[in-house]
Amino acid sequence: MNGLLTVFKKELADHFSSKRFVVLLALVYIAGLASVYVALQNISADLAGKISDFIFLRLFISSSGSMPSFMDFLGIFIPIIGIAFGFDAINSERSGGTLSKVLSQPIYRDNVINAKFLAGISTITVLLGSIVFIIGGVGLRSIGVPPTPEEIIRIFLFIVICIFYGAFWMGLAILFSIIFERMATSVLVAVAIWLFFTLFMPVIINAVANWLAPLSEGASIAVQIKHQTILSIMSRFSPPQLFNSITLIVLFPQINFFRQVQGIIPENPLSIGQSIYLVWPHITILIAMTIICFAISYVIFMRQEIRSI
Amino acid sequence: MGAEPIVVTEELTKIYGNKVAVENLSMSISEGEIFGFLGPNGAGKSTVILMLLGLTEPTSGRALVFGYDSTREPLRIKRIAGYFPEKVGFYNDMTARENLGYTARLNNISEAEIPEKIDNVLEIVGLSDVGNQVVKQYSRGMKQRLGIADVLVKDPKLVVLDEPTAGLDPEGASQILDTIADMNKNRNITVIISSHQLNLVQRICHRVAILSDGKKVADGTIEELGRKMLGGGRYRIEAEVVSMNEELVEKFKNLKGVVSIDVKDNALHFICEEDLRPQIAKTVVDSNCLLIQMKIQDYALEEIYLNYFHGE
Numbered sequence: 001m002n003g004l005l006t007v008f009k010k011e012l013a014d015h016f017s018s019k020r021f022v023v024l025l026a027l028v029y030i031a032g033l034a035s036v037y038v039a040l041q042n043i044s045a046d047l048a049g050k051i052s053d054f055i056f057l058r059l060f061i062s063s064s065g066s067m068p069s070f071m072d073f074l075g076i077f078i079p080i081i082g083i084a085f086g087f088d089a090i091n092s093e094r095s096g097g098t099l100s101k102v103l104s105q106p107i108y109r110d111n112v113i114n115a116k117f118l119a120g121i122s123t124i125t126v127l128l129g130s131i132v133f134i135i136g137g138v139g140l141r142s143i144g145v146p147p148t149p150e151e152i153i154r155i156f157l158f159i160v161i162c163i164f165y166g167a168f169w170m171g172l173a174i175l176f177s178i179i180f181e182r183m184a185t186s187v188l189v190a191v192a193i194w195l196f197f198t199l200f201m202p203v204i205i206n207a208v209a210n211w212l213a214p215l216s217e218g219a220s221i222a223v224q225i226k227h228q229t230i231l232s233i234m235s236r237f238s239p240p241q242l243f244n245s246i247t248l249i250v251l252f253p254q255i256n257f258f259r260q261v262q263g264i265i266p267e268n269p270l271s272i273g274q275s276i277y278l279v280w281p282h283i284t285i286l287i288a289m290t291i292i293c294f295a296i297s298y299v300i301f302m303r304q305e306i307r308s309i
Numbered sequence: 310m311g312a313e314p315i316v317v318t319e320e321l322t323k324i325y326g327n328k329v330a331v332e333n334l335s336m337s338i339s340e341g342e343i344f345g346f347l348g349p350n351g352a353g354k355s356t357v358i359l360m361l362l363g364l365t366e367p368t369s370g371r372a373l374v375f376g377y378d379s380t381r382e383p384l385r386i387k388r389i390a391g392y393f394p395e396k397v398g399f400y401n402d403m404t405a406r407e408n409l410g411y412t413a414r415l416n417n418i419s420e421a422e423i424p425e426k427i428d429n430v431l432e433i434v435g436l437s438d439v440g441n442q443v444v445k446q447y448s449r450g451m452k453q454r455l456g457i458a459d460v461l462v463k464d465p466k467l468v469v470l471d472e473p474t475a476g477l478d479p480e481g482a483s484q485i486l487d488t489i490a491d492m493n494k495n496r497n498i499t500v501i502i503s504s505h506q507l508n509l510v511q512r513i514c515h516r517v518a519i520l521s522d523g524k525k526v527a528d529g530t531i532e533e534l535g536r537k538m539l540g541g542g543r544y545r546i547e548a549e550v551v552s553m554n555e556e557l558v559e560k561f562k563n564l565k566g567v568v569s570i571d572v573k574d575n576a577l578h579f580i581c582e583e584d585l586r587p588q589i590a591k592t593v594v595d596s597n598c599l600l601i602q603m604k605i606q607d608y609a610l611e612e613i614y615l616n617y618f619h620g621e
Contacts, residue, residue, distance in 0.1 A: 002414075002417050003415060006411070006414040006415050007415075010411055014400075017402075096398040096399075096400070096401070097394060097396040097397055097398020097399075098398045098399065098400060100364065100392075100394040100396075101392070101394055101397065101398065101412070101459070102415065103364060104362055104364060104387055104391075104392035104394070105387060105412060105415035105416055105463075106384045106385075106387040106388040106415070106416060106417070107384075107415055108384070305325070305365055306359060306364050306365055307355065307356075307359065307365070
């Protein structure tokens with residue numbers, strides 16, 4: 001345990017004193033404050049008309065024309081943050097000659113990778129958690145309406161999901177930092193995969209759905225349902241889509257785009273229980289993907305010859 | 310010396326893919342020795358070292374360090390053995406003291422002891438003045454010395470150094486070697502050192518093993534190796550006399566144990582079965598000649614080494 005704790009403390013100190021942490025923190029804070037500003041304007045415009053439900057949640061999802069919502073921002077930033085804290089985890093130590101030195105100390109080999117993973121997750125938690133609380137604080141002060149218990153639960157769920165999403169990308173980046181000797185390669189591959197899922201996966205999913213169940217003019221209901229099913233199944237294998245669906249359902253209870261989901265006639269808005277019920281499979285897949293990434297990294301790292309470079 | 314063997318390998322073999330890196334290596338190293346692993350690049354020196362420390366698993370055979378099997382109980386070995394890797398590296402953004410502190414903490418040394426320990430080891434390697442500088446600003450020689458300090462932080466009983474003088478200028482290399490010899494003498498630390506810089510290593514090693522293509526081709530003290538390799542187990546003695554004459558040479562030829570004599574002006578080169586220096590001196594004096602100097606020829610490791618690899 002001592003080894004784990006020592007490496008963890010050192011990694012955490014490294015993260016917090018690194019330039020990349022400062023840059024990412026600044027980026028996330030600017031995005032957060034800018035989006036909360038837009039959200040507040042929207043909310044006050046709306047409030048003039050009527051009091052709507054879930055005002056507090058709208059701080060995170062409200063967008064206007066050119067300005068994406070905080071949720072959308074995070075959809076872009078979390079992968080970047082995850083990759084930034086993971087891509088050089090192992091290969092920088094290898095090329096710096098510190099890995100063999102650390103491994104020759106009386107600690108278990110897995111202490112090193114576990115500690116790096118934990119330190120990365122802690123850093124991501126601090127980074128994302130703090131901005132969510134700041135937004136909450138600013139919002140509370142400006143709107144003057146305290147969040148309902150349900151909103152608080154939803155926001156916490158949102159933070160947890162963000163952390164897992166970040167952990168997934170970090171796990172992937174750590175995996176590449178183990179496989180690839182050079183840091184430039186590991187970061188490029190991780191970014192390429194992210195871009196693939198963000199830019200091309202939606203196109204591919206649509207193409208496959210159109211090919212298997214074409215939505216022509218007179219398509220029957222059965223075909224339409226099949227089309228939707230294909231879309232939703234395939235998008236579960238794409239982390240960005242997964243993250244988007246989960247955050248939408250969690251933060252946007254009024255949303256009505258689940259009318260296609262068989263067997264559910266949604267109340268409007270969805271209760272917290274029903275929201276969780278809806279996203280449970282997505283959350284499970286996201287967590288499973290994170291664990292798989294870590295498990296593969298773990299196994300490769302434990303078996304890797306120390307001189308394989 | 311001549312004490313208990315603390316490192317023993319039995320038929321140690323390592324195969325990477327289809328390349329045999331180390332083949333059936335059996336040897337032992339005694340407590341208090343400075344033991345050198347010599348051989349050209351790719352001979353398997355580093356692989357042997359990694360196996361000794363449990364950093365890589367042998368394909369077959371085993372290595373015992375202080376009686377612990379390096380595959381089964383590597384942690385016990387790592388607690389008492391310090392390792393100086395081939396490409397020793399530090400966290401460049403941290404100071405030397407912070408780097409050493411990290412190593413100390415990984416070795417479970419209590420926070421209270423750490424500052425004193427660090428002062429102590431920095432003093433030994435002569436980096437006390439620059440301990441608070443970030444390692445980025447260190448020269449190569451300073452980093453190598455910091456590497457020695459890093460190994461000493463844990464108070465090891467055994468230190469394993471992989472190419473500690475690589476890439477250093479002669480002065481830097483000699484400083485490192487002095488430090489190593491000192492720690493062997495003053496702290497009774499057993500040292501295993503791998504190198505291809507023979508002339509340097511020769512100075513401090515008590516015993517060496519020569520590896521070639523993963524196989525041990527010879528081991529022993531440098532003198533033993535030299536005699537075995539170059540003189541066919543014989544001694545080479547050089548003497549210089551004033552007023553050389555035929556009679557004297559005849560007398561030498563009759564000395565028991567002399568195999569051959571080569572005369573060049575006043576210099577004589579003997580090859581003998583044993584160390585005949587006293588007899589030679591006596592013969593010279595008895596013949597009323599004057600002996601200017603006499604020495605038994607040292608074997609340079611370089612020579613031995615080239616001899617080994619020349620034949621192949």
